[in-house]
Amino acid sequence: MDWYYAKNGERQGPISEASLRSMLVTGEIAQTDLVWREGMPDWLPAGEVMGHSGEDSVTSNRPAQQPPGGSQIPQAGIGGTGMSGGTIPDEQIPNYLVQSILVTIFCCWPFGIPGIVYAAKVEGLVARGDIRGAMEASRKAKTWTWIAFTTGLAAVLLYLALVALGIVAL
Amino acid sequence: MSLLAAAGLASLLVLFYLRGNDPADGSSFLPPCSFNKATGLHCPGCGGTRAGHALANFRIGEAFRKNALLVMLLPFLAAGVAIEGTAWMKGASYRGPRVRLPGSLSWLILGLILGFWILRNIPLWPFELLAPH
Numbered sequence: 001m002d003w004y005y006a007k008n009g010e011r012q013g014p015i016s017e018a019s020l021r022s023m024l025v026t027g028e029i030a031q032t033d034l035v036w037r038e039g040m041p042d043w044l045p046a047g048e049v050m051g052h053s054g055e056d057s058v059t060s061n062r063p064a065q066q067p068p069g070g071s072q073i074p075q076a077g078i079g080g081t082g083m084s085g086g087t088i089p090d091e092q093i094p095n096y097l098v099q100s101i102l103v104t105i106f107c108c109w110p111f112g113i114p115g116i117v118y119a120a121k122v123e124g125l126v127a128r129g130d131i132r133g134a135m136e137a138s139r140k141a142k143t144w145t146w147i148a149f150t151t152g153l154a155a156v157l158l159y160l161a162l163v164a165l166g167i168v169a170l
Numbered sequence: 171m172s173l174l175a176a177a178g179l180a181s182l183l184v185l186f187y188l189r190g191n192d193p194a195d196g197s198s199f200l201p202p203c204s205f206n207k208a209t210g211l212h213c214p215g216c217g218g219t220r221a222g223h224a225l226a227n228f229r230i231g232e233a234f235r236k237n238a239l240l241v242m243l244l245p246f247l248a249a250g251v252a253i254e255g256t257a258w259m260k261g262a263s264y265r266g267p268r269v270r271l272p273g274s275l276s277w278l279i280l281g282l283i284l285g286f287w288i289l290r291n292i293p294l295w296p297f298e299l300l301a302p303h
Binding site for chain 1: 174177199200201204205213214215218239240243246247250251254276277279280283284287
């Protein structure tokens with residue numbers, strides 16, 4: 001199947017999978033460069049796509065006939081700092097900032113604070129073009145947010161149970 | 171993200187509940203801060219439910235005295251929840267939170283929270299104004 005790749009803010013291709021792999025080997029396409037082919041919902045870093053065996057991992061249940069965004073490479077989101085050209089679809093990388101602040105203030109700062117740290121890192125990494133790092137930070141922010149959320153929920157339920165049993169007074 | 175929409179809905183329910191139940195006189199079922207119970211210190215969220223009670227009754231000044239940080243972050247958080255919530259309800263191509271901020275602003279918010287935490291535990295004027303009172 002034919003592949004497209006993003007270079008200098010422009011869509012290149014189509015090229016065959018074999019060419020794509022060899023360009024990855026020679027470094028003509030970097031691991032972090034975005035690639036797309038028919039059937040993929042979005043552009044992904046070449047390293048992500050080629051790391052897997054292909055088909056299942058990247059093909060969504062909503063096959064697209066055109067590259068997302070028509071012939072354009074997805075533009076950087078509003079507020080994407082430092083990305084004037086806009087070659088990186090940074091809106092795809094959630095930062096979980098709002099969520100991590102919410103869990104920090106409303107229940108569990110021990111787990112919420114690391115969440116905010118990683119959430120804040122996402123933006124800087126995206127601005128530097130380190131998509132892989134940004135995805136990693138995003139994943140960690142999500143994990144910490146969920147840990148905080150579930151811990152808080154469990155604590156509230158436990159408290160209410162203790163109150164209901166008359167062990168703890170209001 | 172559905173979790174965030176749920177959080178927004180839960181916040182509204184809690185606010186509605188707090189309107190008639192004052193945590194200060196023990197008529198609220200919401201648990202007090204366990205960090206405060208264990209250490210006697212105020213965490214960044216301490217005074218939050220009392221601030222919620224004040225806000226639900228439109229007493230902004232009192233809410234500010236209970237937890238100034240929460241009141242200041244509230245417009246930002248509400249906007250975040252509203253934006254994410256609408257994007258989630260529109261569904262289709264939604265792939266995650268859409269609120270983008272410059273990285274420096276994210277760090278500033280983290281600094282605010284940590285700074286607020288430290289300062290509100292200093293038992294001297296004017297820092298004591300940051301503790302719930």
